[in-house]
Amino acid sequence: MHRWTFYFLASLAAMPLAAAELPPKASVADVIKASQSAEWRALDPDSTLYMELPAGRVVIELAPAFAPKHVDNVRALVRDGYFDGLAILRAQDNFVVQWGDPDEASPRPLKTAKAKLDGEFTVPLKTVRQFTRLPDRDGYAPQVGHSNGFPSARDPKSGQAWLAHCYGMVGVGRDVGADSGNGGALYAVIGQAPRQLDRNITVVGRVVDGMPLLAVMPRGPGAMGFYEDPAQRVAIRSVKLASDVPEAQRSRLEVMRTDSASFRAVAEAARNRGGPWTKVAAGHIDLCNVPIPVRPAGT
């Protein structure tokens, strides 16, 4: 190498990165636009919940592969009308919004649902067949990626897999006992991913539409964001399985398949953004920063 060339490269390397202009590149929106229809899937109506709030509908996709017993129990609760007329109980800033039965003195009786279930904090890795691993390193788990649309983590050493507490993930509130949750108290993550909850709580699904309705709930003044005054609580009109709702009233959404080439391209577009706005590409993406695209069906 000619010594002048070397000096030139050496001085380039010493320049702040921001001085170099990044070439333009496909954005996440570009990748979505260029994707094939086969790279999208409809939601399974038997694994989709509609929570109807005064402000609109929240759509939750359940994850039976990761929490089969809890998903069955949530289905039973929902079919029994358990949540209808209950309320948002708690909104803790940068953490969770939780809903369920506000009446601790005389709680709503269960009908067909079980009162207690063993925690499904992790599942055997071999039961979760689909896993698109992210190349990016993670501080909380040896491997992270996506399984059928859900951010998840795995540990080949323990042979276990689990869902990751990213924004919008829905978990089962519990007391101290690992078997003290039944799905009658659920929460959604509304802030920085509380990944310390991973493997400590049963995660049953993900909000695929309507997060803005939950995320803006006024933060409760009580400890852990609980509303102390019943008047502060937003009422839940109903929670139904999509399959129990007439087809014309269903939300027609589709989710990008996380085992598709376009999904990998979405992650890459977010990991290494192009210019001209972006000056320095991150070269990394956190599991919980990977967008999982959702759109109206037939877009």
Place this chain on the structure above:
Amino acid sequence: MHRWTFYFLASLAAMPLAAAELPPKASVADVIKASQSAEWRALDPDSTLYMELPAGRVVIELAPAFAPKHVDNVRALVRDGYFDGLAILRAQDNFVVQWGDPDEASPRPLKTAKAKLDGEFTVPLKTVRQFTRLPDRDGYAPQVGHSNGFPSARDPKSGQAWLAHCYGMVGVGRDVGADSGNGGALYAVIGQAPRQLDRNITVVGRVVDGMPLLAVMPRGPGAMGFYEDPAQRVAIRSVKLASDVPEAQRSRLEVMRTDSASFRAVAEAARNRGGPWTKVAAGHIDLCNVPIPVRPAGT
């Protein structure tokens, strides 16, 4: 070692971690309670902004060590009353709330503040003396930790340091040009840390009180969460420097020193929680999950 002991240990190792009970341990709240008063600091009134919204006050601590020119310009804007009567312009779910001048056609004129400033995306590492490094690995930067109360990152190779886009961090909106921001459009992070913005934007501070007021802003219906209808915008009554507010009307807050032993204990309490509720300690904490305690002064 006796072979039965070996078998016992081997079978313990093969058990799911959740089966073992974690011993109790000091929580973050316990550490705060046990901290010494010398481990807390008052906010510098010359580097503290009060943004008065109809719902209450948002307190922002400015970070002159990381963005000296922008902090000076924000001080000039604030002293000129630039933000008084302006509005929250945008709330994008899981991303940012932004405020500034809604009137693009005839923008509010600047008085003593500069219209353009070179981006202060990074600063020379040697200018940021205080850095309490986290032992936890990070995907976005070679080193992460805290500098005088701010989550920050460093790269010894490039010799640069920068503020990290965690929940509540306040940045300077800009157009495509790296020099197109002046502090007249500011935003706060309200979701999963958008660390891809690190080194791409000038970060000027952190919301130390009042995040719940910003985080619940109704998400805007327009692209990027902009409010299309002026009636949707929340008005800003005023933004003032604390030093320009009579002492009796100041928020008397103190922040835990991030170079204190108690702060390291806070991080450890969050990294490895004790039982009985927690069944598996994470063994890791993300930079943006480390709580930076703030409390009323004289607690």
